[in-house]
Amino acid sequence: MDGGGRLLRKAFPEHWAFLLGEIALYSLVVLVLTGVWLTFFFKPEMREVVYQGRYVPLRGIRMSQAFDSTLHISFDVRGGLLVRQMHHWAALVFVAAIGVHLLRIFFTGAFRRPREMNWVIGVTLFVIAVTEGFAGYSLPDDLLSGTGLRIAQGIMLSLPVVGTYMSMFVFGSQFPGEDIVARLYGMHILLLPGLLIALVTVHLILVFQLKHTQWRGPGRTNRNVVGKPLFPQFMALSMGLSFAVGGVTALLGGLAQINPVWVYGPYRPDQVSTGSQPDWYVGFLEGALRLVPPWETNVAGHTLMWNVLLPAIVLPGLLFLVLYAYPFVEQKLTGEWREERNLCDxxxxxxxxxxxxxxxxxxxxxxxxxxxxxxxxxxxxxxxxxxxxxxxxxxxxxxxxxxxxxxxxxxxxxxxxxxxxTEGQETGRVRQTVEGGYASDHRPVTRFRPGAPRRAISPPESRTGTPSPEPPTPAPRRR
Structure with missing residues (x-):
């Protein structure tokens, strides 16, 4: 069989847990499509204008061009609010799907050799997705996102010596400046999406190149993969999942309100959005900032703000360092780095x-x-x-x-x-012994089910073929 035929016959496991990565992929597709549409109407400028749109409570209010265009998309562009909310919901689903997918990989040990690089790519995708979400969340220049940017600037200022220079470099002047939205916009629509798409492509190439992990079971070994072939069964399943992700995102965008910026109003540096909460994926940083006591130290004329430095820089740095290093550390401690592990724990x-x-x-x-x-x-x-x-x-x-x-x-x-x-599986039948007592019947535990449907199997040589015949199930015996 030629290379194209072997690729089409590549087997994929059927368990639902292996589809979490697919949800992340199709959420990214929804993000790209809705994001391209939004770029036609959004204006990433902080030049002040007077709002004259359809939302009456804000008419006559001075605001940035970015916030004005966001209101224009929400109230004046046909279908604009639907697409904007779909984009926001898809971003939340995308980050959540990557996070749950990483948890599945972690708990089943699917990060072991030869998939360490895919784990590193997955963690990097999560970091970039969080950064991309924060950049997009900050673009409307409303009071809520402006409060988040103010916190980000405080985190920069907590860095000893270089904090002030970093803040000036990022914002272009004293906070809030006039350049931050335009700079975040360039990152949000070009740099970070390019990195995401590139890493997802490399991740998919490695998935196709390496054997797919699978659960232990009949006919499944460390040298094959049992499941549905790529074409047509798995491709049909994957396309159905893509439509489901798009449909659910559209339902959320149309029925579940999210980020109503007109309620918050335009950002003003002298105001703070009371009760403001960030998106869930950066909520842990907010919690860390609130829990650390107000510790400060003066060293050589410089103030070290430990209550910001520890929770906002040291904690996430250590967190992702542990995530990156864990596969290598565990395999070294257990001695499993010498062999490939294709069966999930x-x-x-x-x-x-x-x-x-x-x-x-x-x-x-x-x-x-x-x-x-x-x-x-x-x-x-x-x-x-x-x-x-x-x-x-x-x-x-x-x-x-x-x-x-x-x-x-x-x-x-x-x-x-x-x-x-050891003892066997209970049959549910109870019998009376000759001594007058009662005992339950047991039968030996077998992992083979009679009449189970056949599955596609990919041996290492050709990735095609059929599973080995299942042995007959032994008759139940009494204990």
Whole structure:
């Protein structure tokens, strides 16, 4: 079979967990299509104009050209609000899909040799996606996004010695300046999307070049892949998923309001958006900024603002450093770096790794909740200081407790599985023994199901063929 035929017959696993990356891919397609449409109407200028559009409450208000064009898209362009909200929802789905996909890769051990580079690319995609989302979120120049930019400038200023120069370089002058929207616009529509598309292309090439990971099962080994061939079965499934992603995004854009900038109004440096919350993917940074005490130190005439430097620069730097290094560290400690690993682990089979993943997820969740501590305190009528201390304690204690409980559960599940393999599986029938007692019947556990449908299989040589015949299921026996 020629190369094209082998490519079309390449097998892909059928489990739903392997489609998370597809959701991220098709969300990116929606982002590109809606983003191109929005560029026809958005004006990335901070020149002040007087609003004369259809939204009556803001008529006669001075605002930037960027905010004016955003209102024009929302109220004057036919279908503009739908497309703008689709773009925003697709961005949230895109980042979420990458994050959940990375979690699936982590918990199943699919980052091991020979896929370390794909893991590095995935983490880099997540970083670029977060940066791209923040850049797009800041373009309308409304009061909410301007507050986010003010926080970003404060983070820059926390850098010793170079912070002031970096802020002047990014904003072009004293905050807010007149260049930041135009600079973010160039990054948002050209530089960052180009990097995303390039890395996604490399990621897909590596997926096709390497064997796809799969769950253990009948006929599945470390040297083949069992599943649906690329054409026509998997391609039809993938196209259906693409339409579903586009349809759900359109429904969200039409029915679920998001980022109503006309409610916030134009940005003014002397105003702050009360109760403002960033998009969820940067919410953990907001929570970290709120939890660190107001620590400051003066060194050689320079003020080190630890309450900003630690949560906004050191914490995310360490977080992504750990993510980048984890595959190499784990394989080195376990000695698995010498062999290829194409079969996925079940999370319970790796108690330590699963515990670390749960601990990291809890750590992130606590920071995300802490980012809204003022809203929670006001809604539940509790003390803001008390709630802040609860989150500070939970940030240290909760991940440790989560790790210990998860590791215990994994060990318990492994023991239960070993007992089931040793004693057999209960049949549901109970019999009376000659001594007058009662005992349940068991049958040996078999991983082969009679009459199970055949699946496509890709051996390493040709990536085509059929699975080996399944052995007959032994008859149930009584214990």
């Amino acid at each position: 079940r999370p319970r089979e790796r108690p330590v790794r699963t515990g670390l993943g749960v601990a990291g997820t809890i750590f992130y969740a606590v920071l995300l909740l802490a980012g809204g501590n003022d809203i929670m305190a006001n809604s539940f009528r509790v003390s803001l200081n008390t709630l802040t201390w609860i989150f500070r304690i939970a940030l240290v204690v909760a991940p440790i407790v989560g790790f210990l409980i998860t590791r215990w559960l994994c060990h318990a599940l492994l023991v239960a599985e070993q007992r089931r393999l």
